[in-house]
Amino acid sequence: MRRVQSIGVAVALTLGLAATGPSISFAKANFGAAQSASFSVGTQYDTTHVYVAPENFDKFTDSFVATFGGHKSQQGVFQVTPTPSQTMSQLVFTPVGTISVFGFKTPVPHPFGDERTGYLVTDMDGAVKSAKAHGADVVVDAFPDPIGRDAVIAWPGGVHMQLYWHTQAPNYEPLETVPxxxxxxxxxxxxxxxxxxxxxxxxxxxxxxxxxxxxxxxxxxxxxxxxxxxxxxxxxxxxxxxxxxxxxxxxxxxxxxxxxxxxxxxxxxxxxxxxxxxxxxxxxxxxxxxxxxxxxxxxxxxxxx
Incomplete structure (x- = not known):
């Protein structure tokens, strides 16, 4: 199993970990015409996910913050897949990018572990429909989590990523540089x-x-x-x-x-x-x-x- 993957920020937010300011409703948010057309929200919500063994979890997150600065969210254990599994989960916020860290305590259900990035979208059904119209394959159909929905898609060349959506949008500080x-x-x-x-x-x-x-x-x-x-x-x-x-x-x-x-x-x-x-x-x-x-x-x- 590859160590660096993406499942989306969605599940980590279930802990109530992530907001750095008041949440806002997608229905009221003004993302601008270009962002609405592409379903994107902001680069601070786009994450790389890192899989590490549970015993290396804190050593990794500590080293990442020591290198780039920033801070960590509260740590917890969740089910982040549509079928049964349990993983340690934590967000790490840095000025140069946000990551989600997972330390699975159970085997990882297929095909999770292949997707490299997670992108927050304004409309899950619209984003999936658009992705399919532009050549992407849906490898994990949209499934619910406690605060939204998630799906995994694959682009030509085998590039896997997750799309995720929340009923209430998180509010993170903008990045200093975009990863x-x-x-x-x-x-x-x-x-x-x-x-x-x-x-x-x-x-x-x-x-x-x-x-x-x-x-x-x-x-x-x-x-x-x-x-x-x-x-x-x-x-x-x-x-x-x-x-x-x-x-x-x-x-x-x-x-x-x-x-x-x-x-x-x-x-x-x-x-x-x-x-x-x-x-x-x-x-x-x-x-x-x-x-x-x-x-x-x-x-x-x-x-x-």
Whole structure:
């Protein structure tokens, strides 16, 4: 089972953990025309989920906060799937992105564990219908949780994600920087993924570099295609490769943008984080790939001014 997944923020909110201010009703919220069209709410509600063994749960969350700052919600044990299961669950709020952490005490029901991100939507039925119209497969039909509904979809290229909806919207502080969903796909499926995701999300292509420096995938003497997208759901980097990827490239599902790269790496290493791919510069950024206690692999980068 892959360690880094997404089930959606929905269940963690069942604990009443997440609000940093008064909740607001979706019916009254003014998200703007573009966000309504794409069903998105805000990047602070888009999460990567991290699966860790229960014995590593606190070590991981402590190291994540020590690296990026922020705070943790109350911790609890829930059923987060439509069939019986039990998992420890906690939200971690940081200025560079929100994550949900799960430590399953029971086996994980299939197909949970394949989805990488969770996106809060304004209308579950409308979002699922739109996703299907834009080439997505519904791998877990919408199911109820105590405060809303959830569904899992898969895009061309095998990119799984969860959509979730609440009767009362949470209210989180905006992020300082928006994390990057890092997607690795084959050349045969890349265009279908990009076209359909941009249409579904009401997003746009920021850049499409067909000769991006290969150092970004651990192959410094090669080039590859790198497409950067943005939408109300946040940023996505699509790495179009032949799949010949040296470790740990492809294991990192999220990239975190920080203001001070060197200081962040120092904090990370002091918190027990291991640098798997040493710092390198490309595409106007300095980057490294790291592994947190418990096994979560992520990319950290700073944009050059």
């Amino acid at each position: 990057e969903n890092r997607v690795y796909v084959s050349p045969g499926r890349a265009d279908a993924l990009i076209k359909n995701w941009v249409a579904f999300s009401n997003g746009k292509i920021l850049s499409d570099n067909r000769r991006a420096p290969g150092v970004q995938i651990g192959r410094p003497y090669d080039t590859f295609r790198l497409v950067r997208l943005t939408s109300g759901f946040g940023n996505m980097a699509v790495f179009v490769t032949d799949g010949h990827l040296p470790y740990p490239y492809g294991h990192e599902t999220t990239g975190y943008e920080v203001k001070d790269f060197d200081d962040t790496l120092k904090k990370a290493q002091a918190a027990g984080v291991v640098v798997l791919a040493k710092a390198f510069k490309a595409d106007r950024r300095e980057s490294a790939i790291v592994q947190f206690p418990g096994g979560y692999i992520a990319e950290i980068h700073a944009i050059e001014e």
